[in-house]
Amino acid sequence: QCSVRCPTAALIVKSEVNKAWEAVLDPEKFVVAQIAPAVRVAVGEAFGLEPGEISTGKIAAALKKIGFDRVFDTAFSADLTTVEEAEEFFKRLTKGGPFPHFTSCCPSWVVYAERNYPFYLNNLSSARSPQQMFGAVIKNFVAKVENKTLDEIVSVSIMPCTAKKFEARRPEFQTEGKPDVDIVMTAQEIIKMIKSANIDFKELDPVPFDVPLGLGTGAGVIFGVTGGVSEAVLRYAYERLTGKELKNVEFNGVRGFDSLREVEVDFDGRTVKVAVVHGLANLQRLVKEIREGKRYYDLVEVMNCPGGCIGGGGMPLAHPNRELTLRKRAQGLYNADRMSTIRKAQDNPSLKYLYEKWLEKPNSEEAEKVLHTSYHSRRRISQEFIRIQEAKESQKI
Ligand code: SF4
Numbered sequence: 001q002c003s004v005r006c007p008t009a010a011l012i013v014k015s016e017v018n019k020a021w022e023a024v025l026d027p028e029k030f031v032v033a034q035i036a037p038a039v040r041v042a043v044g045e046a047f048g049l050e051p052g053e054i055s056t057g058k059i060a061a062a063l064k065k066i067g068f069d070r071v072f073d074t075a076f077s078a079d080l081t082t083v084e085e086a087e088e089f090f091k092r093l094t095k096g097g098p099f100p101h102f103t104s105c106c107p108s109w110v111v112y113a114e115r116n117y118p119f120y121l122n123n124l125s126s127a128r129s130p131q132q133m134f135g136a137v138i139k140n141f142v143a144k145v146e147n148k149t150l151d152e153i154v155s156v157s158i159m160p161c162t163a164k165k166f167e168a169r170r171p172e173f174q175t176e177g178k179p180d181v182d183i184v185m186t187a188q189e190i191i192k193m194i195k196s197a198n199i200d201f202k203e204l205d206p207v208p209f210d211v212p213l214g215l216g217t218g219a220g221v222i223f224g225v226t227g228g229v230s231e232a233v234l235r236y237a238y239e240r241l242t243g244k245e246l247k248n249v250e251f252n253g254v255r256g257f258d259s260l261r262e263v264e265v266d267f268d269g270r271t272v273k274v275a276v277v278h279g280l281a282n283l284q285r286l287v288k289e290i291r292e293g294k295r296y297y298d299l300v301e302v303m304n305c306p307g308g309c310i311g312g313g314g315m316p317l318a319h320p321n322r323e324l325t326l327r328k329r330a331q332g333l334y335n336a337d338r339m340s341t342i343r344k345a346q347d348n349p350s351l352k353y354l355y356e357k358w359l360e361k362p363n364s365e366e367a368e369k370v371l372h373t374s375y376h377s378r379r380r381i382s383q384e385f386i387r388i389q390e391a392k393e394s395q396k397i
Contacts, residue, residue: 057206075216186314
């Protein structure tokens with residue numbers, strides 16, 4: 001499914017179920033899991049639940065039964081990504097660019113940009129993806145809180161796609177020479193693990209995530225669907241730029257499954273133009289038009305998979321009606337957002353606690369060091385090609 005369209009699919013993707021079992025069965029290891037937003041509306045499908053039915057508490061309960069020591073919600077670090085990225089976007093709005101600001105939490109899109117659009121690498125948000133932010137928090141903060149060494153702690157993420165395995169292996173994402181995320185399991189792999197543990201998933205009583213980093217807001221949860229990242233960023237950036245409370249947090253223009261959605265948001269006289277695109281073929285067309293000056297945006301959200309992470313290649317196959325399944329999963333995430341008492345990342349008390357205890361404030365020196373990254377061209381030839389093309393262009397003029 002994923003191999004057809006995923007730029008990281010050239011990798012031989014290995015199941016990490018055995019590695020996860022080894023970690024949880026090793027009494028010397030302290031195993032910490034994080035569960036991505038999209039996974040919660042799909043794992044239940046393998047156990048007879050409807051697509052879109054939220055089974056976060058049951059997944060947490062299953063992981064605890066299997067032997068994970070701590071279980072956290074990647075929606076928490078999606079809030080962290082939102083705040084760090086929106087603060088970066090706010091700075092661009094006040095300092096004049098570079099625009100468009102591209103989101104960067106989809107590793108397939110990041111690799112694609114590194115291979116094909118080296119001229120845009122400075123436009124990509126430097127904020128790490130939620131998976132990598134939580135990995136850094138686990139290795140730098142949770143380890144200290146739990147009084148564990150980096151040799152003892154094992155960080156496991158449960159993600160919608162295999163591209164996340166590639167992302168976790170990037171050398172940029174390490175603490176003291178060890179990966180921030182040691183094991184990446186797809187939704188399909190965790191289903192396999194739950195089945196092999198003979199757990200009656202449907203009958204499990206839900207359990208909450210662990211404290212003190214257990215809370216993700218509605219803004220973090222909608223990261224799992226196309227449009228969710230830009231909606232979360234807008235919820236923060238509006239208040240940051242205008243100094244006013246955002247009353248209606250739903251930006252319906254970025255929602256839906258059209259290949260390209262566009263919205264213009266009035267930030268007290270400053271119009272912010274946003275585009276949301278999913279699928280790299282759609283992206284290619286969009287980038288071409290931006291480069292030709294036919295379109296302008298301040299913010300562009302890019303997700304590789306149709307529908308965003310709810311359509312990821314590591315999720316249960318969306319049978320028999322793929323489109324209907326994806327719509328139900330998306331609705332499940334929007335319902336979870338609507339039911340959340342806190343719907344803006346900046347209001348997350350767990351996040352405030354983390355900044356108070358460790359990071360100080362968004363984009364602080366420490367936050368830049370552990371929560372941000374940079375990108376590099378993966379095709380030297382493409383840079384050379386661009387240089388020649390640009391030289392040719394300038395000769396024409
Ligand atoms: Fe992975 Fe697809 Fe989500 Fe990108 S859009 S992070 S490739 S599941």
